Amino acid sequence: MRRGLLLLAFLAAAAAAGAALYDAYAREQEFRTLVAAGADAEAAGRPFEALEAYSGAIALKPDSMLGYLRRGLVYQKRGEAEAATRDLARAVALDPAAIRAREALGDVAAAAGRFDRAAEHYAAYVAADDRSATVLYKLGLALYRAGRPGPAVESLERAVALDRSLAEATYLLGLCWRDLGRLPEARAALETASAAAPASTAPREALAQLYEALGERRRALDQLEALAALDPGRPERHVAIGLAHARGGAHDAAVLALGRALERFPDSPQVYAALGRVWLAVADARGDRIALGKAIEALTTAAAHPDATGETLTNLGRAWILAGDETAAERTLRQAVERLPVPPDAYRDLAAIVERSGNLQGARDLLVRYAALVGDSRPVAGLQAHIADLNLRLGEPRRAVRWYERALDEAGPTPVLLAGLADAALQAGELDRADRAVSDGLSLDPRNRALQTLARRLASIRRDADATDQRAERAGRPPVQ
Helix, strand or coil: CHHHHHHHHHHHHHHHHHHHHHHHHHHHHHHHHHHHHHHHHHHCCCHHHHHHHHHHHHHHCCCCHHHHHHHHHHHHHCCCHHHHHHHHHHHHHHCCCCHHHHHHHHHHHHHCCCHHHHHHHHHHHHHHCCCCHHHHHHHHHHHHHCCCHHHHHHHHHHHHHHCCCCHHHHHHHHHHHHHCCCHHHHHHHHHHHHHHCCCCHHHHHHHHHHHHHCCCHHHHHHHHHHHHHHCCCCHHHHHHHHHHHHHCCCHHHHHHHHHHHHHHCCCCHHHHHHHHHHHHHHHHHHCCHHHHHHHHHHHHHHHCCCCCCHHHHHHHHHHHHHHCCHHHHHHHHHHHCCCCCCCHHHHHHHHHHHHHCCCHHHHHHHHHHHHHHHCCCCCCHHHHHHHHHHHHHCCCHHHHHHHHHHHHHHHCCCHHHHHHHHHHHHHCCCHHHHHHHHHHHHHHCCCCHHHHHHHHHHHHHHHHHHHHHHHHHHCCCCCCC
16 A cells, blocks of 8 residues: 555656656757747848847746847847846846857947947957957957047957957057157057058058148148048048148148039039138238238138038138228128137137227237137237236236236246236235236346336335224224224
8 A cells, every 4th residue: 555655646746757758858849949949030031030039038037048048149239228228237147157248238338338348348358258359459449439548459469369360459559659659659559540441541541640740741642642542432531632742831732622622523612611611721921912812812712611610700800801891801800700610710800800990898808808819729828918908908806816826826927917917906906916927027027117006006005005904993983904
């Protein structure tokens, strides 16, 4: 009896185990079928069917990395970054060795502009497998775009060592060396990249800029001419050649190159703008009225285009100033400051015209905008002192004090600036600040007449104040503060 019961229990357990094995086998088969169906749907360009199939596979085996990886890749292709990141991160959590998921996570982060995060994902891939030149390049690119060219160099050099044909890695390596100030290394890398991919424009553009920075104008022109040959239908390529001649002082060659470009692109505002810019430079340097007339003609044509840039309008405004027509210059420069991006010089040139017309507040406000735009890119101590002077003339000495102090911070102490600061502080009633400025200025130039005059004024004010205090004290009143 007992033996029979044991046999029945054994058979029941065996049946249950068999059923479980069969069920697991069936689930595995169904899982594989769904994954294969998803792959077929992807290949056929049916992403919704693929997502449905992979979702079914995940429901069957929620602890399997594969379903999340494949569904995450579909979301990535569809541009659904949040869903892709969720699934790919889950795939990595289930299997930390899933380097394909890490690469895809890096791709999603890079596409979203999160380059530091992308670099972390690519670095995790490389830590597990450092034999992929493509991922090493992606890591270098993410680091470079995150503003870290130094660490990018190591990754890119490893990528190039693995695959010498990876021209984009060599090109990016050249950019990193350039940004690090290592120009010989940058030149070697960019020349290698250009030779490896002669039809690629990016290495040639970078080489042209680098050669010009190195003073090798002929080599720079060679690259620009090659770019024009590669992109013959783009007027900006031909404009670049003309402007490169102009930067080298070869204005006749510049005019000739741009004239040929104008024959090829007779309706291009870019070519007219560049030609006008060159003629304006000739007119400015030589006082050539004929060149000035040609500049105005070309720039007027360019400015008439709806897409005329602020730079073109600024150049036309300067041409009108040289021609003595300040009414036309002011009208044109006001148009220039309404176009984005605004060239800083438009504010400066317009301020000069407005100031000559007697509108001191308008001139001051324009120069303040100019100073804000140029920032630290140009010396502005003289400009700051001029703004301070305009504030004084407008009866705003406290503002003048602040601007003189900015000028002193940039240029350092000079008798002229200290005299201006002392005068402004005196008018603002800041006698101690005026005293310090006069004392500092006289220590630099004891014979400076402006400072000596201010010193006498301050002494007189102090004496008058003391006398007033003494009279108040005798009369029993509190001293004047």
